[in-house]
Amino acid sequence: MRAKDILGKSGEQAAAEYLEASGLRILDRNWRCADGEIDIVAVERHALVVCEVKSRSGMRYGSPLEAVSRAKRARLRRLAVQWLNAHGVRFDQVRIDVVGLVYEGTGGFTIEHIRGVG
């Protein structure tokens, strides 16, 4: 495994723990289909949360949140629909969240969670 993948994996783990700690119930992780992958699928009250996790080893290339482009968000919306269809469930509300993590050394991350990015 390459370093960036290890960072990504541990970032996703940290993000999942963070979301659970803040009251979201995680339904699915690393769900894949032909169009791509959803990092985390969770439920917060009546809303389905499709969550993208971005991890960075530092701020040299800007905040990890900036890496979630307009095209990426559009794809997440499509993937959300596909997840709903694949599982045959309905939700009152579907939301796209982004969790940005910056590696701070010794296994710790600073975590930023942005709700409802479109």
Add this chain to the structure above:
Amino acid sequence: MALARTYSVALIGITGHVVEVEADIANGLPAMIMVGLPDTALREARDRIRAAIVNSGEKWPPHKITVGLSPASLPKRGSWFDLSIAVGLLAAAGQVPRVALDGVMFFGELGLDGRLRPVRGVLPAVAAAAERGFRRVIVAEANAAEAALVPDVQVVAASTLAAALDWLCDTPGLRGGRPAAEWKGSQDLHGEILPNGPDTSGQVHSVPARSGCGLPGTAAPATATAPDLAELLGQSLARRGAEVCAAGGHHLSLLGPPGAGKTMLAERIPTILPRLDTAAALEVTSIHSVAGTLPEHVPLLTDPPFLAPHHTATKAAIVGGGSGIIRPGSASLAHRGVLFLDEAPEFARDVLDALRQPLEAGEVVVARSGVTARFPARFTLILAANPCPCARAAGPAEGCSCSPTTRRRYLARISGPLLDRVDVKIELEPVGRTELLNDRNFAESSQTVALRVLQARERAAHRLRGSPWRLNAEVPGSELRRTWPPTPGSLRVVERSLERGQISARGVVKVIRVAWTIADLAGRPRPTRDDCDMALGLWLGVRR
């Protein structure tokens, strides 16, 4: 999350409108959105400002940033909002105390490295800000002297964004680089505005001395290489005409063969014009500031401008216009000075006719979608033309081969209505042998003529005190008849010309104006019959 406000100015023509720049930082994916009718250059500010902030060692807020420019209906153009947006953004992010922004106006373009770049139009912008009660402005160093021309405004000259931030935070030198210098605009005893040096540094920033300082209050250049009226040989009538035009602000047309001295005379007219007074100098400097034609290191233009556009100039170049930012044309740049159209018949006809309206109104109005820009354009028009297209000397028995029709057509390119607005029409004869050899000793220098012009202008200004006009050429006809009629009976010949149809009603008014100027030059309290007859002669010129 947080909101901060800064202020800048949008320029429409030379009129400044204060623009409120709001920066809002909210939760969301990092992005910067700009609203409020920005043009492309202003939209690009997003990337410029980001690079400038990061390279100044500040933190770029990784949130959703919304920048609003209001009033939103006013089109905002160019890069001069950079500084106000950057500072507003940092204030919203809490990196600059918001109280420091009270009553401060920002004006400058940012480089990617955080350098503060000078922009055009600082003088009218700062003047507009001062009118709206702003007492402090932050500008680029190169704009400081110009901004300091506005009285009662504290000017802060910053070389970089970091220096500007240090000044706002009152932490000089913290962010490195040269700290900002404070200037204070002031007026000296002679009513002349001279910017003082920066208060803090103790360096002497004096306004460069004018090249010429011959007579007090005149524009006569003292250097040997500068043009002087004494170099013009012969042409006593043309000299007289030029003197009258300089004294009264009348328009002049010079008709004559090549080499007679038309261009030479026109180029020397600025040397006999008085220096601009403070109000006029500020007006002229504002126009040139917007056009970006201010010479470096000369914040205030005190010499009357002289503009000689080439005859291929377009209508937009002469009267102003252009897409995007509306720029003043030559007519406005020549405000309070001279607009010289050499080879006038070679100009496109619509260009010449576009001058008719500014000649009457003293201003140019350029309308574009959403905005109307007004530029003052009270200039002295000087037309020069050859009598025919072959341009061979047209004296007695010389080889002009043009038929009368050709010559008439050539001169007809200067339309009648335009010529009707020209007060003094002079026909120059080719310079003769005797003049070439002998006249040298008797030709008056610019200095001598300038003194007479100055005295005549003072007489006119004294008579016109309390009125909005300064020059005889500016007085409207109705006012002229009511308040300042010539000596009774002196208009007899003029009236006869009117009856014969030689002169229009507008022409009569123009003749009376010129008669007043002739009287002013001679020191007579009122135009006499001789003055009126002379003015009529100048107005009629020689028609071909």
